[in-house]
Amino acid sequence: MLQRTLKQTISATGVGLHSGERVKLTLHPAAPDTGIVFRRTDLPAPVEVAVQPSLVNDTRLSSTLVTDTGVRVGTIEHLMSAFAGLGIDNVVVDVTAAEIPIMDGSAAPFIFLLQTAGIEEQARPKKFIRVKKPVEVVEGDKWVKLLPHEGFSVELSIEFNHPAFNRAPQKVHIDFASRSYIDEISRARTFGFMHEVEYMRQHGLGRGGNLNNAIVIDDEYVLNPEGLRFPDEFVRHKILDAIGDLYIVGHPLIAAFSGHKSGHALNNKLLRVLLDTPDAWEFVSFSQPEQVPSSFHRLPEVE
Known part of the structure; x- marks a missing residue:
């Protein structure tokens, strides 16, 4: 079984559940073994945050990544659930705020977004x-x-x-x-x-x-x-x-x-x-x- 990424870049706009801020989400294909990487593009210099359990440092009503310099990416669990449900291994996620948009409160809008972008297999075994x-x-x-x-x-x-x-x-x-x-x-x-x-x-x-x-x-x-x-x-x-x-x-x-x-x-x-x-x-x-x-x-x- 091979790793998976997206066929093309795709974007959506929504509102953060906790912040109430309007936020644009853009999903990019990524190379094999990249994993899931979030990128805060609203900061003066974009900051990449690679998903890992040790960075989940705020769990008040959501899972939020917080780096040692205080860069946050919040409410990632519904999007991560969609990635898991479709078997997607490698994506770079651009986000223009400190929180992923809530959409309708489920993973279904993210599933639709990912399927619209298309999924492709990569020449590297899934781990x-x-x-x-x-x-x-x-x-x-x-x-x-x-x-x-x-x-x-x-x-x-x-x-x-x-x-x-x-x-x-x-x-x-x-x-x-x-x-x-x-x-x-x-x-x-x-x-x-x-x-x-x-x-x-x-x-x-x-x-x-x-x-x-x-x-x-x-x-x-x-x-x-x-x-x-x-x-x-x-x-x-x-x-x-x-x-x-x-x-x-x-x-x-x-x-x-x-x-x-x-x-x-x-x-x-x-x-x-x-x-x-x-x-x-x-x-x-x-x-x-x-x-x-x-x-x-x-x-x-x-x-």
Whole structure:
């Protein structure tokens, strides 16, 4: 299986969920083994920020890269999730603000953007990280773990004692050997509570949020007129987030990920623990299609 990049450059404009700033996003093809690199083009001298778990230094309601000089690229998880869902290894992402645009609160607009640009294979093997031993992080009643698994699957549960959540399943298991990321996960939107809005805005967060880019919940109901896209959209979005957070490791994982009440901080700690446990993982590539775990056979075909 080969690495993937884009066929051509493509751009989109949107609003940052937390900053409320208008931002232009431009995705460029990149050479093999480049990885995902963000480039802040609004600064006096453009600054490149290569995606890596050690740079996720702000996890308040999103995953934000922060360099040692203070350059930030925020809310990267939905775009990273789309890259993972389409198996894209190498892209340079230009952004004209400190945050990726939120679009509709899901990964679906990014999927559309990437498919419009086109995807091409490169003459270099795709590098996977295969988990060889269980790795776990526990904080109180919250936990996340990675287990050896010949493919990629996610099982997540959430716990909200709230009428809107009690009406829907709060646990989902998806094995991507038989289920589609695009169909099952990409359209699930981020969500938030009305009572949190004032707190977030006092802390410089959520300034761009509205009913067009998030599910908003009051004391009892979902306020969006169109309702939910899935009965269990809340937990599906947590899976979307987790897939994006995990892809910050820079390679697709051959593993089973599971968690309870997980979030960006816990997901990132799991990656750091994994990388700090050398005997728990290994790099692998596959020269023959039949060697590739079936979870990755469902990646959209390259034309």
